[in-house]
Amino acid sequence: MTGDRIKLLQGTLDLLVLQTLIFGARHGHGVATAIQETSEEVLLVDHGSLYPALQRLERAKLINSAWGTSDNNRRARFYSLTPKGRRRLAHETTNWEKMVRAVARVLKVQEAP
Amino acid sequence: VKLLSWMRWRTDRDLDEEINAHLDLDTQSHVERGLTPEAARQAALRRFGSPIGVKEQARESDPLFNLETFAGDVRYAFRMLRRTPAFTLAAVSTLALGIGATTAIFSVANAALLRPLPYPHWEDLRTVRTRFTDGKVTSGLVAPLELTRLNDPGLPIERAAVSVRFDATLLINDNTPRSLVAYAVSSGFFDLIGLPTALGPGFGPEHYRTHGPVAVVISHRLWQETFGGDPGIVGKTLRLVADNLPIVGVAARDMDVPQGTDVWFNLQFDDTQSVSHSFDGYLRVRPGTSPEFLRNRLAVVAEGLGRDFPGPEANRAFVIQPFVQAMVGDLRPMLVIVLSATGLLLFLACVNVANLLLARAARRTREMAVRTALGASRLRIVRQLLTESVVLATAGAVTGLLLAYIGVRVLLLYGASKLPRLETVPFDMSVLLFAGGMLVVSAVGVGLAPAIQLAGPGLERLLRESGRALRGARSTHRALRMMIVAEIAVAVVMVAGTGWLVRSFMNLHDGNAGFVDRGRLVLDLSLVSDRYRDPARRSAWTHTLLDRLRASKGVVAVASSSDFPMRADTAGTLLIQMDGWSESHVVARRRVVSPGFFDAMGIRMRRGRAFTDDDRSTTTPVAIVNESFVRKYLDGRDPMTAQMSYGFPRINPKTRTQIVGVVSDVKYASLWNDAEPTFYLAQDQTWASADTARQSIVVSTDLDDPSALIPAIRVDLSTMDPQLAFKVEPVTALIAATLARQKLGVTLMLLFGAIALVLAAIGIYGVIAYASAERLSEVATRMALGATPSNIFWLLARQGAIVAIAGAVLGVGVAYGAGQLASAWLYKVRSSDPVILALTLALVLAVTMLATLIPVGRASRIDPALSLRSE
Numbered sequence: 005m006t007g008d009r010i011k012l013l014q015g016t017l018d019l020l021v022l023q024t025l026i027f028g029a030r031h032g033h034g035v036a037t038a039i040q041e042t043s044e045e046v047l048l049v050d051h052g053s054l055y056p057a058l059q060r061l062e063r064a065k066l067i068n069s070a071w072g073t074s075d076n077n078r079r080a081r082f083y084s085l086t087p088k089g090r091r092r093l094a095h096e097t098t099n100w101e102k103m104v105r106a107v108a109r110v111l112k113v114q115e116a117p
Numbered sequence: 118v119k120l121l122s123w124m125r126w127r128t129d130r131d132l133d134e135e136i137n138a139h140l141d142l143d144t145q146s147h148v149e150r151g152l153t154p155e156a157a158r159q160a161a162l163r164r165f166g167s168p169i170g171v172k173e174q175a176r177e178s179d180p181l182f183n184l185e186t187f188a189g190d191v192r193y194a195f196r197m198l199r200r201t202p203a204f205t206l207a208a209v210s211t212l213a214l215g216i217g218a219t220t221a222i223f224s225v226a227n228a229a230l231l232r233p234l235p236y237p238h239w240e241d242l243r244t245v246r247t248r249f250t251d252g253k254v255t256s257g258l259v260a261p262l263e264l265t266r267l268n269d270p271g272l273p274i275e276r277a278a279v280s281v282r283f284d285a286t287l288l289i290n291d292n293t294p295r296s297l298v299a300y301a302v303s304s305g306f307f308d309l310i311g312l313p314t315a316l317g318p319g320f321g322p323e324h325y326r327t328h329g330p331v332a333v334v335i336s337h338r339l340w341q342e343t344f345g346g347d348p349g350i351v352g353k354t355l356r357l358v359a360d361n362l363p364i365v366g367v368a369a370r371d372m373d374v375p376q377g378t379d380v381w382f383n384l385q386f387d388d389t390q391s392v393s394h395s396f397d398g399y400l401r402v403r404p405g406t407s408p409e410f411l412r413n414r415l416a417v418v419a420e421g422l423g424r425d426f427p428g429p430e431a432n433r434a435f436v437i438q439p440f441v442q443a444m445v446g447d448l449r450p451m452l453v454i455v456l457s458a459t460g461l462l463l464f465l466a467c468v469n470v471a472n473l474l475l476a477r478a479a480r481r482t483r484e485m486a487v488r489t490a491l492g493a494s495r496l497r498i499v500r501q502l503l504t505e506s507v508v509l510a511t512a513g514a515v516t517g518l519l520l521a522y523i524g525v526r527v528l529l530l531y532g533a534s535k536l537p538r539l540e541t542v543p544f545d546m547s548v549l550l551f552a553g554g555m556l557v558v559s560a561v562g563v564g565l566a567p568a569i570q571l572a573g574p575g576l577e578r579l580l581r582e583s584g585r586a587l588r589g590a591r592s593t594h595r596a597l598r599m600m601i602v603a604e605i606a607v608a609v610v611m612v613a614g615t616g617w618l619v620r621s622f623m624n625l626h627d628g629n630a631g632f633v634d635r636g637r638l639v640l641d642l643s644l645v646s647d648r649y650r651d652p653a654r655r656s657a658w659t660h661t662l663l664d665r666l667r668a669s670k671g672v673v674a675v676a677s678s679s680d681f682p683m684r685a686d687t688a689g690t691l692l693i694q695m696d697g698w699s700e701s702h703v704v705a706r707r708r709v710v711s712p713g714f715f716d717a718m719g720i721r722m723r724r725g726r727a728f729t730d731d732d733r734s735t736t737t738p739v740a741i742v743n744e745s746f747v748r749k750y751l752d753g754r755d756p757m758t759a760q761m762s763y764g765f766p767r768i769n770p771k772t773r774t775q776i777v778g779v780v781s782d783v784k785y786a787s788l789w790n791d792a793e794p795t796f797y798l799a800q801d802q803t804w805a806s807a808d809t810a811r812q813s814i815v816v817s818t819d820l821d822d823p824s825a826l827i828p829a830i831r832v833d834l835s836t837m838d839p840q841l842a843f844k845v846e847p848v849t850a851l852i853a854a855t856l857a858r859q860k861l862g863v864t865l866m867l868l869f870g871a872i873a874l875v876l877a878a879i880g881i882y883g884v885i886a887y888a889s890a891e892r893l894s895e896v897a898t899r900m901a902l903g904a905t906p907s908n909i910f911w912l913l914a915r916q917g918a919i920v921a922i923a924g925a926v927l928g929v930g931v932a933y934g935a936g937q938l939a940s941a942w943l944y945k946v947r948s949s950d951p952v953i954l955a956l957t958l959a960l961v962l963a964v965t966m967l968a969t970l971i972p973v974g975r976a977s978r979i980d981p982a983l984s985l986r987s988e
Contacts, residue, residue: 032135033142051139052166055132076145080138081131 017057018066019100020047022085022093025067029084031074032058058083066092140165190504197505204477205509208470211879212513215466216555217520218872219459222865224525224548226455234441235371237311238404242440243411245277245398251432259398261391262426263435264303266418267398273406273414278306279396280375281384286358286645286842289343294358296643296842297339298377301384307334309401310374316340317351317366324365324383334366334381336373355380358646374399392429399440411437454614455862458869461607463555465876467562468600468607470509472880474564475596476887506564514556521552594891597884598920605924606931608877609961613932615870616953621944622863626856629944630682631783631792633719634848638823639681640666640814640830642843652804658837659800659812663711665833666816669826674817676714677800679707681813682785683851693796694768695750696760703750705742705794706785707763709803715741715780717817725757725778732799739799741778746794761796774798787855789944815848823847874961878968885917886972896976909977917969924965925958932957 024030024038035058036049061067066089072082085093140161147157198205236242245267246257259279267277285299304325307314315337323329333355335344344350354361368381375397402411415435422430649655659677666675691707712728715721723744732739740761747756759776762768774796782792803809818826824847834843853860889896896909904912933949946953 031138031142033139033146036139036143037146050166051143051164055136055139074138074142076142078138078141079134080142081135 016100017049017053018061019093019096020049021054021057021061021083022066022089022096025083025085025089026093029070029072029082031072031080031082033080034074035083061089065089136165187504190501191508193501194505194508198508201477204473207879207883208473208509209512209516211466211469211473211876212510212559213516213520214872214876215463216510216514216517216552216559217524218517218868219463219555220517220521220548220552221524222455222459222869223551224521225861225865226459227547227551235312236374238401239311239441240439241275241402241404241406242310243400243402244438244440244443245400246436246438247394247433248436249432250434257436258394259396260394260429261386261389261396262430263422264396264398265389266422267400267415268305269418272418273403273411275401275403276305276309277398277400278303278309279384279398280306281396282375283382285380286643286840287339287343287379288356288358288840294646294840294842295343296641296645296844297357297379298375299380299382300375300378301382303384303386303396306381306399307368307372309399310372311401312369312372314366315369316348317364319366319368320383321365325385327385327387329383329385331360331362331385332365332383333362334368335364336368336379336381337370339379340367392426400437408437454618455865455869458611458614458866458873461611462869462873462876463559464562465604465607465873465880467559468604469876469880469883470506470513470559471562471564472597472600472884474506475600476883503560503564507560510556510560513559514552517555518549518552521548594888597887598916601881601884601920602924602927604877604880605921605961605965606928608873608964609925609928609957610932610935611873612870612957612960613928613936613953615866616957617936617946617950618863618866620950620953621946622856622859624945625788625859626852629784629788630852631720631781632682634852636818636820636823637718637848638816638818638826638830638845639848639851640816640843640845641681642812642814642834642841644810644812644841646838646840648838649810652809655809656801656804659711662834662837663814665837666814666830669829669833671818671820671823671826672816673819674713674717675814676717677711677812677814678714679709679800679809679812680785681815681851682783683787683855684785684813691763692768693750694762696762696773703794705746705750705763705796707796707798708785709798709800709809711800714797714815717815718783719817720783721781723779723781725776727778727780728797728799730801733801734804736802738772738774738802739777740774741780741797742776743780743792743795743797744782745792746796747779749794763796788852874964877961878964881917881921881965881968882972885913885969886975888916889913889972889976893976906977910973913973913976914969917965917973921962921965921969925962928961929954929958 020039021035024035024042030038032054033051036051036054039047039049058067058069062069062083065086067083068086069081069083071079074080140158143161143164144154144157147160148154152160234242245259247259247263248257261279264277264279267274280300280302283299283301285297287295287297289295304320304322307319313319314334317334319334320332324332335350335355340346340350347353350364351366353364355364362382415437419430419434423432644655644658649658663675663677666672691705693703693705695703710728712730712732715727725741728739728741742751742756751759756776756779761774761776762770762772763774764772776796780797783795784790784792785795786793800809816823816826816830820826827845830845834841892913896913899909899912900906932954936947936949
């Protein structure tokens with residue numbers, strides 16, 4: 005395992021989970037691998053912490069779930085975005101980008117005084 | 118619960134399956150990267166972490182899941198408790214005893230002590246009297262003028278009213294007489310007490326206009342007993358010997374102010390500015406008025422009265438007393454003692470169960486270690502343990518409520534049934550709330566100690582000690598010992614408290630009244646009819662009656678008196694002027710008695726002589742005074758040479774009387790009020806005064822049960838005057854009635870003390886038995902090495918002795934301190950009373966010893982070979 009992996013920031017896991025579901029339903033393992041792969045293995049998802057997050061999101065009615073069959077015929081629970089989840093994702097993404105830009109500006113200013 | 122467990126089952130299985138799916142998928146992805154299936158599975162598991170931990174986390178993040186966890190915990194708790202039936206039985210029955218006893222006692226205290234009066238917001242009711250601040254003497258009663266001022270809306274008083282007693286005899290349909298307790302009451306009296314009439318409008322404004330109509334409100338009791346609950350009674354006429362009056366209402370069933378009233382008249386003042394101080398005053402203060410505020414405002418009123426009426430009202434002050442105190446005596450001490458005892462009792466029960474749990478927890482160290490290793494958080498374990506104690510406490514509370522219900526019936530049968538309004542002790546909301554509170558307290562109290570022990574920072578240490586886990590940890594032993602010390606201390610406090618109350622009760626009861634109550638009857642009658650108007654006839658009739666009674670079989674002595682003790686009567690207060698005194702007059706109570714009264718009552722002569730038949734209207738007027746009179750007014754003088762005059766509101770110089778004797782003090786007002794200075798006059802010398810109409814005749818017998826004479830007395834009286842109303846009862850009943858509440862308190866405390874001892878004994882027994890069992894292998898080894906059973910016995914008994922002594926010392930200290938606080942409320946009892954403390958210590962130590970020796974004795978007789986082999 006490479007050393008430049010980053011532990012997820014508190015609270016960002018929910019956002020990432022929602023993002024991975026934007027193109028359609030995935031099961032829990034799929035969500036974990038999707039995050040890992042799209043981040044080019046930089047972000048480390050603690051698989052164990054994924055399920056409480058999924059339950060949390062489902063209770064908040066941001067995602068819903070149903071049993072289905074995986075690519076290799078394994079029964080698994082698939083999660084998909086609700087309209088509410090989609091709105092939340094858009095909102096949170098905007099927030100996130102604002103914050104990233106703001107943080108980046110601050111950091112740049114400090115680099116070149 | 119069924120639904121809940123079904124849901125839990127579903128989601129748990131769901132989550133299980135989901136996690137399994139995840140692991141399968143992850144394993145596969147590892148395989149695809151070239152790992153062997155086993156290695157792939159391992160990697161997947163590693164990456165996932167603890168599945169149990171995940172599940173716990175997932176569940177706890179959801180309130181619903183939390184409930185499910187709780188349901189699961191409850192089921193688990195039931196399983197654990199079923200597995201150890203002896204422990205469960207002991208714990209539940211101890212809690213049931215604790216909760217049951219406290220709830221039973223609370224429900225009685227609630228009915229008898231917390232809500233002793235049936236009037237709405239009775240805590241706002243006050244009695245009001247007056248006194249002079251300059252030492253001058255007054256009847257202490259209230260005048261119409263003062264009433265007018267007290268009803269000033271600017272005061273923190275909602276209403277003020279007064280009452281004054283009359284005598285009346287009712288003629289029932291067939292002309293049978295019945296003597297009535299009648300009071301005339303001022304406007305607003307019924308509103309002040311706060312109970313609306315059961316029937317009819319009661320008194321209206323027209324009744325309080327000067328020269329308005331006179332009417333009566335009859336008591337519920339009179340309505341039921343004499344008029345058979347006639348629903349059309351309002352508007353009918355009440356036939357009295359003196360007058361016929363329209364009935365305008367039936368009072369509420371619980372309306373009993375002043376106590377024992379049969380009939381209320383409307384009281385009209387000819388002059389609202391009158392300064393005749395002859396009325397009993399009542400106030401209803403505004404809710405939340407502090408005593409200081411009321412006192413300050415009334416001081417201002419009194420000042421104003423003194424300015425406006427400098428003659429009669431100068432230096433007069435109002436004396437305010439809570440109404441409840443005037444009605445049932447001061448119940449606070451009883452209440453505080455009984456309720457704190459309740460708390461201590463519950464504490465004992467909790468300590469016992471906590472002990473049991475602690476001892477068990479020591480054996481459960483391994484279970485907890487495994488659970489922690491499997492990913493249970495500390496919080497989770499604490500919750501599990503608390504759930505167990507909640508289950509225990511709930512079982513205890515339910516059983517306890519049942520016990521309480523039965524217990525209350527038994528208590529009522531035993532002691533409380535004589536109290537008015539206690540025929541039914543309600544199992545109302547406040548009792549249930551109380552039991553619920555007890556449940557919570559005991560669940561937390563019982564569960565917390567072992568929970569901290571098992572899940573606290575000490576857990577790791579416990580785990581390290583796991584080699585000895587089955588034998589319990591040292592800290593557990595320390596906790597157990599401390600609890601036993603506390604338990605013994607509490608038992609000492611409770612038993613000492615019981616001792617004080619019993620002592621206080623005995624002091625009140627035995628010989629304290631100043632007369633003998635056993636074997637005596639008191640016959641109350643009122644010679645109000647016209648045929649007794651002539652004093653000579655009254656005298657002749659009374660003499661005939663006394664002679665007739667004296668002739669009955671079993672009667673030893675008979676005498677008549679104007680007043681009888683324990684009647685809470687304020688009558689007979691007079692001013693006294695001693696001959697040759699420069700000081701102004703003093704005040705004393707006058708009682709008129711016939712010859713032989715002191716003998717018949719068992720009152721001792723201290724000096725001089727008693728009245729005889731030779732003290733007649735033609736001879737020198739004589740008086741006998743009591744010891745308080747001598748002590749207070751005749752200090753240093755020879756009473757036998759003293760002469761006095763009396764009168765009210767002025768001394769009447771014609772009443773010059775020679776003191777011829779001194780008798781011991783008798784308590785007239787109540788058992789807990791000191792005897793007042795009193796002088797007795799000879800009945801035959803006072804027939805001409807008007808106040809000999811009401812008489813209490815004491816009939817002293819040599820019978821165990823004087824009530825056997827009552828039918829004969831009834832016959833005697835009805836042949837002498839079929840129209841005369843009278844009442845006859847044993848004097849013991851009179852005393853018992855005034856002490857009923859105190860007796861109830863003592864009964865409760867005796868019960869408390871006994872239960873406390875039993876609980877302490879159980880606790881000590883349990884702990885010593887546990888500690889001895891822990892040391893079985895040590896004992897076996899020692900025995901194998903040649904120790905005798907008696908060596909072993911003393912070895913084990915020593916630990917019991919140490920905690921017993923520590924507990925006893927602590928308990929005596931606390932008891933002494935608590936007693937200092939309580940002694941002001943106890944009747945002539947000192948908290949340092951050596952007899953009580955010694956008896957308490959002896960009793961508690963004896964019980965402790967017994968509880969220690971039984972398990973120790975058993976342990977010292979074990980077969981060493983058997984015990985060692987089982988290790």
